[in-house]
Amino acid sequence: MADNGESGASAADTTTTHEDGLIDFPFKLEAQCLLLPHYADCSKVGYVLEGRAVVGVILPGETKERAVLIKKGDVITVPKETYTWWYNDGDTDFCIIYLGDAAAGLTQGLITYFLVPGQAAVYNGFSTDFLAKACGVNEEAATKLFSSQPGTQIIKPEKKLCVKTHDRDRHGIVLHEDSARFSNHVPCGGHVVSMTKDNLAALEGRFRFSINITKLEPNAMRVPGFFPAIQLVYITRGSGRVQISGVNGATTLDKEVAARSVLVVQKFYVMAAVAGSEGLEWFSIITSER
Template structure:
C-alpha cells in the first residue's frame, strides 16, 4: 500500500466567521489515507455565544473536547432532546444520523475535534453534514409550496421559515436568547477520557451502536509508545492534542511506510495491520485516537503482552537467529 501517511494539519476551512468560530476539516487531497480507510476528521471552534446550527451527518464519530466547555443538544432516533455540558477532556459519541447542536455559553473559546468513519459518506474521507436550517439547510432547498403544505402555514410564512436564517453553519447568538440548560446531569454517553484513557463498548454501551472506540495516550518527554497494530480490520486515526514526537509506521513486507514527526494540531491514520510506534519529543505528547471498532483488538509488539513474551525461547532463538543468552536478556526486558 503506497499512501502518504505523513501527519497533516487541517487543509480546508468549511466555514469561518470572525468572532464566531469555524469548522476545519482534513481532506483526502492532502491525506489520501482518509479515503482509503473511509475515515473522517474535522475540528469545530466556537467563540463565546457561538452556535452550531442543528444538523446530522452520514458519519458515526466521536468528539473530543480539546479546550473550553460547551452545551450540546442531541436527538437520537426521534427521542426527546437531551441537553448536556461537555468540557475539556470529555469524549462524546455522535451516532450516525443523530441530530445535534453545539453552543458555547462560556467566556472563552471551545475547540472540539471529531474523528470517525465515512463508510456511508458521499465523499469518502470527508464528513458530509446535513443542516436543518440556514443557507445550506434542507428546508432552504424545498419550494415555499412544499414547506407551506408540510407545516400547514402560508407561503409567506414558509418563506420566513426558510429564508430568515442566512448563516450556513455557525452563528453568534445575542444575549436575549436563553439556550436550554443541561437536564441530563448523569448522561451516560459522555465520558472523561482523561480519567479512563480508553473507551469502548465495554464502558460506554452507545459505542456498540456507533461502531467506534477511542483512547487517549499521554507520554512524558522521551517516552515511547511501543509498536502496536490492529489484529482485526480496524483503522486507527490519531490527533495530536499537545506536544510533539517522532513517529514510524511499518507496513507490508516490513517496509517503513513513514519515518517522520508529528506535532500539536496534526492528524495521522494507521492502516489495519500496519504497526505504529512513537517517541515523545521534548514537550511530551498527548494523542487522542479513534478506532473503527467498538471492541478493538490491538496487538502489542513490546511489553509483557508481546508475542515475543509468549513464544517459547527456542522459537525466539530460531526466529531471530541469536544465541540463547541473548534470548534470555531479550525476554526478561519484556515487562509492563
C-alpha cells in the same frame, strides 16, 4: 463548515480524508457563537481540546432532545443522522477534534451536512405550499417560519443564550477521559484510556470503530505494538518521534511529530513512539469495536 461572515463566528474547514474513508476534522467555535441545528451522513467522535460548549442532541430513534455541557477532556459520540446544535457559552474559543468514518457517505470520504434552519436549510428545496401543508399553517406563516433565520451555519446571537443542561443526558454519548478506566498504565511512563461500547453505549451498532487516548510522560516510550485494524492518530499535545514498521520489516514511517500531526497506521503494522521533553499525547480511532 465555514464562517458565515457574521462577527465573532468562525470554524475551520480542514477535513482531511485518509485510507478506508477515515477523516479528521478540527473545529473551532468562538465565544457566544451558535452552530445551527443540523445532521450529517457520517458518524464521528469528538475530543474536546479547549473550552466548553452546550450541545443539543437528538439521537436516531429518540424523540427527546438532550442538552449536555462538554468541556476539555470530554469525548462525544455523534452517530450519523444525529440532530445537533452547538453553542459556546464560554468566554474563550471552543476547540474540538473530530475523527470519523465517511466511507459510506453520499460522497465517499467526505461528510455532507444538512442544515435545518437558515439560508442553506434542507427544507428550502420545498415549495411554500408544501411547507404550509406539512406544518398545518397558512403560506404566510410558513414563509415567515422558514425564512426567519438569515444565517447559514454559524451565528452570534444578540443576547447570551441560557440553556439548562443535565448530567444524566451525558449517559452513553459523552465520557470524560478521567472517568474511563485505564486499559494500560505504567507509573511515571504514561497510560492508555480505551472507550468502547462497554463504557460509551452510543458506539454499539452505530460505529465500526473504538477510541483510544494515549498519554506519554516526558521521554517515555510507547513500546512497539499493533492492532488488527486501521488506526487513525491525531497528536493533541507535546512532541516526539514515531516509527512504523510494516511488511517484511520495512520502515513505513520515521518522523518527528507535534500537536496537530495526523498518522494512519495500517492493520497489523507495528507502531512505536518516544515522547519529547514535554510528553506526547494522542487521540485515535481503531476500525474495530474492540
